[in-house]
Amino acid sequence: MIVEQFGVEDWMDRYEEGARYNITDTCARPLTLNELFSLTGEDKKDFMESFFQREQTYGPIWGDKALKQEIAGLYEHIRPEQILTEHGATGGNQHIFFSLIRPGDRVIAFAPSYQQFYSAPRSLGAQVTVLHLKKERGYLPDLEELRSAAKAGVRMICLNNPNNPTGSLIPRDMMEEIVHIAEEAGAYLFCDEVYAGAAQTKKDRCPSVADLYEKGIATGSMSKSFSLAGLRLGWLATRSEKALAQFRRVRDYDLVSCGLFDEAVAALALRHKEKLLERNRAIVRHNLPLLEEWVEKEKHASFVKPKAGTMALVYYDFDMPSALFCHRMYYETGAFTVPGDCFEEPFSFRVGYGHDPETLVKGLEAVSAFFHILEKE
Template sequence: MKIRPFAVEEWMNAYETGAAYNIAETCVSSISVDELFALTGANKREFLDAFCARRLTYGDIQGAPAFKRGVCKLYRTIAPEDLVTTHGAAGANHHLFYSLIEPGDRVVTVMPTYQQLYSIPESYGADVKIMRLKPENRYLPDLEELKGLVVPGTKMICLNNPNNPSGALMNTELLEQIAAIARSVGAWIVCDEVYRHLTQTDEWQESIADLYEKGISVSSMSKTFSLAGLRLGWIATRDRSALKACLSHRDYNLISCGMFDEALAAVALAHGDALLARNRAIVRANLAILDEWVAGQPHVRYVKPVAGTTALLHYDLDMPSYEFCEKMYRQTGAFVTPGDCFAEPYSLRIGYACDAATLKAGLAAVSEFLASYEESHSTPRS
């Protein structure tokens, strides 16, 4: 099977560990196990004593009940039997395409988004149709364009909400309109929701799995709950045919998730409100920092994010994004992601959910690089 190189992951792998100011990271500032217990108020000693007494079997093959109950609290209509546990959201996305997509199937997906959502179905021989999300539409889907792509026989529509890299957020009305389009042809909607609930306001953010009978939600413990090291995710859907296919294929490549991962995730989700309060405070305070910085940059513009942890910044310098980001990294230590990783030229993605000190220092380094470029180039790109 041939597949395109995973641009954003290859970039992160190459440069992340040596960065002085990592403002490419997309998780909300990660926490330790000690911090998890401090934030939740759970008894660490009791937890460790009970866990250390357990035999390290495969555990609950279809997911630890306490973990699955915690996941259900993130939805309105999802029950434990509606979940398939996976190795991260990346594992969930891959598993869905592996389970549901065959050569020739029509798959409609948005761009920019996480590359899994178009490169994996493409590698399976799907007929992948791309719908570009445009800044003039605040990176939200154009419904008329979508209707033109979703023809009879379309198998799947792929969304990302909140969107990575733009931070756009589809509201309930828009999701329901997309669901109506999918319903007209009997298509699944797969929605990567790993940044769900990281909003700038307190309103409940709906999931496609609750709104649409063939909606499939993908998420994980990584972004919203700052626990990427658990490598734990899930698929949530009320569609029995999708569940049956996922569970059948799961026997071939997943078997079960880690017992320790699921046990810690259950602790986090049992006290999810505390973690969400912490992480929403971070993204709200840090977006204000980023917004003030953008306002002071003559060569940078953006569509201000509504949710999530990332922003897509466009610049007017005559330098391709890979060259821009690598030169800046070498010169200042500031680490961001080239927009070309998302087929968005002359732009860069910033992850603004790190600790505030790192964000401020990283943005100052970007300012330094922009100033040095301006000194050496008198005419910006038009």
């Protein structure tokens, strides 16, 4: 197995810890546990007393029943037994690939998107076709291009909706067409939906692929839209019994079960899912206009306004590779962003706007300061 360098994660590993203005993180502003209990109105003392009485053995192998009941509430047609908890959505994604992708299988993925969707299948010996999402199309898939690619036969189509790093959102009618393409090919349709729920307006939502298609497989997590990345708790959901049987078989080799504490806190949080989502929608709806105003005023910057999620891809007009651009900007002004090269989209960088507005404003001012430095060179 040859594993490619994971561009965005490697970049975050090297630069995030010492960043002065981190304006590229894609989680909605993380909650402390004190904030979680305050927001939900749950009794922290009762929770801890109860949890401290539990034996620290393995948890339920396929996930805590109470937690899976709450996760099922995020879907229209998914039952708790059609859900498996995972070590974050990244772990769930990898579990899907290791379970279903075989050497020689054809896989279709998209870029810019999360690199795992094409690099992980490629490492397993799959033949991966990467279709490019174009700025002028609002980063939405070209259905004719997808249909043509799928005609040669395909094992799995991989999506990210809402999209990281662009914040684009595939609408329901387009997703139904994608489902039809997958169905005609007999393919699995896998969609990472970790940013679902963090939309700009009420109409900006799309049903889960797990609800729309029997062979649809969705992943989610407590990290992005629910602000609890420290739990390292995600899940996968599908109505395909064949896929679920394979997931359970492979799971025994590398996961066994998730942490008791992680699942207990996640279950508590998801009992109040609407409160968490309401909080985080308010954050992104307040902060996106700050980013939009900066882009409109900054002559060197442009972007396609996001529909959902917590991030945007911002372009600049200097003739400088984005990795060098972001490296220099980090050390010369303190602004920390991820280069577009990590998403196969040159002359751009990812901005996350889900954190506190003060850091966002100061970080964007630092980006402008770097633009001024480049103007003088």
